[in-house]
Amino acid sequence: MAINLQKGQRIEIGLQKVGVGLGWDPNQSTGYDFDLDASAFMLDADHKLPEDEFFVFYNNLVSPDGAVESSGDDLTGGNSDGDDETISVDLDKVDPRIQEILFTVTIHEAVQRRQNFGQVHNSFIRIYNAITNEEIAKYELDEDFSTETAVEFGRLYKRNGGWKFEAMGYGCKGGLQALVDKYVR
Structure with a gap:
C-alpha cells in the first residue's frame, strides 16, 4: 500500500530501480496549457552538480552514468490518465560522486504565461518500483504553492550504504533558472 507523503517525511526505498512519475490535469480555463517539467539534479557532497550533464531534464534526457533517464517533455498534461512525465533511476x-538525486518540477514559461502552481489541478509526484510499477509513495501538490513556479518535491539520498526518499516540498519563484542557479557550480 502506497504512503501519501507529507513534507519532511522520509521513507526507506530498498529498491534498485525507482521510477518518479509526475502528473497533472490539462488547463481547462482560457489561456495557455500548463507545461510542467520534471527534472533531476544529481548532487555531490557539496550539494552541487559535479558536471552539468548530471542535470537531467527535457534537453538532457540521460545522465552520463546512465543511471537517470527522463521520458521527455509532455507539453500539456493531457497525454495520460496517470504519469505525464517520468524519470527512471537505476x-x-x-x-559514486553522487550523494543525492533531487527531483524538481517547474512550469515552463510561467512568467510569460502568468502561471503558478496554485492554478494547476491534480498535480502529484509519485515514487514507484520501476520493475513492478507498484507505487511506494505519493506527494500531492496542494495550496502550499499558490504563487511558486518551481518546486523541489523530493530527493533520494544515500544514508548508511542505502538509499532513502524524503518528501521536501520547497517552492520558489524564478522557475527552472532559479534551481539551476542554486545547484550548478
Missing part, C-alpha cells in the same frame, strides 16, 4: 549505476 541506483546501481549511480556515479
